[in-house]
Amino acid sequence: MLKKTIIYTNPFTEQEVREEHFFHISKADLVEMEMEEHGAMYEKDGKTLTGMQAKLQRIIDSEDGKAIMAEFKDIIRRSYGKKDGDRFLKSSAIWGDFAASEAFSQLLFELCTNAASAAEFMNGIVPGNLEQIAEEVRTQAVKAKPEAAEQLVSGEAYDPTGLTDAATPQVLTQAQVIEMDSEELKSGLATGRYKLS
Secondary structure, X not given: OEEEEEEEEOOOOOOEEEEEEEEOOOHHHHHHHHHHOOOOEEEEOOEEEEHHHHHHHHHHHHOOHHHHHHHHHHHHHHHEEEEEOOEEEOOHHHHXXXXXXXXXXXXXXXHXXXXXXXXXXXXXXXXXXXXXXXXXXXXXXXXXXXXXXXXHHHOOOOOOOOOOOOOOOEEXXXXXXXXXXXXXXXXXXXXOOEEEO
C-alpha cells in the first residue's frame, strides 16, 4: 500500500493544500488486470512479455502520450481507496470524489511528467511478486480450460467465461449498474457476462 502526500494549490482560495491519499493494487486486482490482458504478448530485449506487463511495456515503448495518460488514469482508478481500520475500501463513489479533486489532477500531472515519480508510484502500489502472480493466473487459466493454452500461445483472446459467439452478455441498464455490487459489476464486465447499454 502506498500512502502519498499530494501538494497542490486550491484553485478557489489559492492556498497550498497538503493531503494524504492511499493507493493499493490487491492480488485480486492484479488477477483481474492480468486476465483482461492475458492474450497480450510483446518482445523486449529478447524476452517475451505477456499479459499486463506486455501491455504496459508496449505503451511505454510507443511513447504515445495519450495512451500513457489513459493507462495511468486507469491504474490510479483501480488503486485509489480509503483506509477503514484493517480494510481498504474502493467504490465508484470514492473514486468519483477523488477524480473530481485538484489532488487527482496534480497526481496525474506528476506521473505523466516525472518518470521517477511514476516508477515510485507503480512500485508502491503493486506487490513485488507481480511476475509470480501473473504466471499463476496464466497457469490456472490453462488448467481451467485446456483450449486456453493454445489461445495464450497464439495470442488469441481467451474467454474464461466460456461464452461463445452464440451466447450474448446481459446488457445492463443504468439502474442495474447503480444497484449492483461493484465487485460483481467489475467481474461481469471483465469476463464478458455483462455489457453496458
